[in-house]
Amino acid sequence: MIIVPGPSSEELGRKVAWELREKIVALEYKNFPDGENYLRFTGEFKDEDVVIVQTTGPPQDTNLIKLLFMIETAKGLGAKKVVAVVPYFAYARQDERYRPGEVVSAEVVIDLLEKAGLDGFVTFDIHNPELLGKFKIRATSLTAMPLIGEYFSRLNLKKPFVLAPDQEAPRRAEIVAGILGCEHSWLDKFRDRITGEIRSEIHEDFDVSGRDIIIVDDIISTGKTIVNAVEILRKKGAANIYVGCTHPVLAPGALERIAGAGAKEVVSTDSIPSSISKISLAPLIAEELRKG
Secondary structure (H helix, E strand, O other): EEEEEEOOOOOHHHHHHOOOOOOOOOOEEEEEOOEEEEEEEEOOOOEEEEEEEOOOOOOHHHHHHHHHHHHHHHHHHOOOOEEEEOOOOOOOOOOOOOOOOOOOOOHHHHHHHHHHHOOOEEEEEEOHHHHHHOOEEEEEEEOOOOHHHHHHHOOOOOOOEEEHHHHHHHHEEEEEEEHHHOOOOOOOOHHHHHHHOOEEEEEEOOOOOOEEEEEEEEEEEOOHHHHHHHHHHHHHOOOEEEEEEEEEEOOOOOOHHHHHHOOOOOEEEOOOOOOOOOEHHHHHHHHHHOOO
């Protein structure tokens, strides 16, 4: 097996190779003066299984086109099998046509990956697991919640309670709560499909007065969903509020918005490199790749 750390996931790719004790083929890359990308593999792939580690977080289009270039070129250089580890899968949230004429971007991206010659796909905490059924190749979504639970288990939390900020994430809260040995619940979230405005409500009443709370979610983008949850918890008398997520997309102002609402700490995985990426996905990726 050969590991290729892509331009957007170089450190994570190196960690995966170290976990597996496998060879790395580095990528030489640059931008031409007109903005186009230049990529060159520095090693041979003939008859090898190749794993490309390349997240497609911001800038999504740039990272996605580099991934497509790498997949097709690896196959063209004789790779026996090419697996893409894409910790954050860009466009995965655009998986349905809510309004007439909308592009279902996720399906377009899946088609492009398969046409490039991809043989296997691994991602994390995909927003809608049903999207995996659109792949014709083997596609897997792992969850980072055990790693996030382990991180918070090392803190001296007072009567912890885990909250999912919307009705799509109770299972994530359940996993973290299981590791911490505590209760969990979730909020109901409503989004205006035109304005994007978000409203959150308590799904069922819970007592968090004086307790330390961990909010867990798959993605933090604008931070508005998390802010709504923090504000609700503050009103209910929560003590310290922590936030853990898999994908720190972090639109401008997101972290400041969350801190301003009253969160004590925000942490994420290294699915997208960021200032809060304190938890590495490398052990889970290596475990999955060992399965073949």
